[in-house]
Amino acid sequence: MIDAWQRADGRKGIRNTVAVAYLVECAHHVARKIVDKADDADVHLIGFPGCYPNAYAARVMEAVTTHPNVGGVVIVSLGCESFDRERLQQVIRDSGRPVELYVIQQTGGTAATIAAGLEAVARVKAQIADVPRVPMRVDELIVGTICGGSDGTSGITANPAVGRAFDRLVADGATCIFEETGELVGCEGIMADRALTPELGEEIMACVRKAEEYYTIMGFGSFAPGNAEGGLTTQEEKSMGAYSKSGSSLISGIIKPGDVPPAGGLYLLDVVPDGEPRFGFPNISDNAEIVEMIACGCHLTLFTTGRGSVVGSAIAPVIKICANPETARRLAADMDINAGRILEGEATLDEVGDEIVDAIIAVAGGQPSVSEALGHREFILTYKAFDPVGPACLPVAARS
Structure with missing residues (x-):
């Protein structure tokens, strides 16, 4: 407890x-x-x-x-x-x-x-x-996840391990949030198949389509040079890796920044602004996404990285999960969990998933995450514009 x-x-x-x-x-x-x-x-x-x-x-x-x-x-x-x-x-x-x-x-x-x-x-x-x-139960926790500095190992170690952790948390009644709709292009169909209702599935398709159109108009996508240097070859490969953080639970709804999920379950956070592009890149850094997670009530955020990231956050702890074993050794003092052990045959996805859940409980119980202990308190808030979510986006609210 x-x-x-x-x-x-x-x-x-x-x-x-x-x-x-x-x-x-x-x-x-x-x-x-x-x-x-x-x-x-x-x-x-x-x-x-x-x-x-x-x-x-x-x-x-x-x-x-x-x-x-x-x-x-x-x-x-x-x-x-x-x-x-x-x-x-x-x-x-x-x-x-x-x-x-x-x-x-x-x-x-x-x-x-x-x-x-x-x-x-x-x-x-x-x-x-x-x-x-x-006392606070696990089913009262709200946990978010993002990925940053992704490489060729992210989608086969840290990200799916977070997915296993999410499945366990959702089964226990907790609330889990994943996002990066601009990095889920191509995954909209399989996400729609996991939607709680057909209407929500249609909203998921529209959500990702909006992100794709936004990036097309802006003339760039979410695939960065650093991703290619880290071994990722295509946007599709990156998307599937990002998608794997969501696990396999039913998707209970779509929310936007500032929306607190109405009940336990798995939620997709739409981070791409509505309307014509007016404010440039949807999130100028990973910390902008973490702030949006916090605005949705996340008590803490799971941050997966392959190439390495050292940031944390103000207000809500960040737990770092390193996908690449070489990065984990090089940046050991900045990482909470070495998911690269999966790649080297020293652990399974389920074992690292359980380790992530244990870390969530420990940090929620007061143990500082590594970024907290190092004094990281990054915070970024800029301009965006969103319309409210429609009733089909939160079918769980109608049932609760």
Whole structure:
């Protein structure tokens, strides 16, 4: 049983962090100085750099600042940006979390706001120090997965091992989320066959078709030079490798960033914006995808990599699963699990899948992941636009 923090809104968190959130790039330096001077592993920096309003960014920021792993928030605003700081403050307050707001233009500038922000962090930490601890079952966990720095080993070791772990978690009633619709082109038919309803299957087909059209218009795809250098030969090969992270369970629904799944099961996260391409590459880095996972309630994220990645995340832990045994040896200090042992005949997919589940329970129970222990707290939020999901996308909601 996991020892979790009980939030006033009824959700349970596996961490008790204070988020210092800047609302425009002009406030980034001040917010970062507050976090740096606090020098506390439980105080994390998050933010949105844009000056102009964006409904997607506002929704994601509201979801992240009220994530179950967040105990309280200090908001840092310049003062003339378009982000609705009062609404964000009210959303956080309505969730039962302590929140303080500082506007640099009104507080007295850089030094004054840093000093005020440091005092605010201390007050918020004191307020959340006695948040009740309660038992948390595996079926209350939300777990996401992404892949980054993929190579020729990813689709035959780490990714399918995550799929085995997902199958076990879903069978136990947990919620699992996979994504990267731009990297699932060609897999839409087999995903549709796994859909809970025929109508959901049609939505999955449309979701991937949208991604394919988006990339076609933009003039590029998700197949990067690094993938080719790592031994991947085609987009189809990469897609099948990415798809294998989903396991073999029925797909319960499609969600978009900021949607929290309504019940346990396996969900596809649509990360490609709706409408004509306006904001460039759908996710400019792996951490943008992790932030979207967090916005959907993921307590932690499984990150598979073949060539190697060292990033982690603010707010929610990242568990690194290395696909390539050579990379695992070279970057051993940055990896949680060496799935490359499968390639060398030292472990089976099922054995590594069980190891992944054990790691999830351990990290959820308070053991820091490797990226956490190293101090990784990356966070990226940019511009996108999404339409709400239709009723066919969440048939599980209608049945619950």
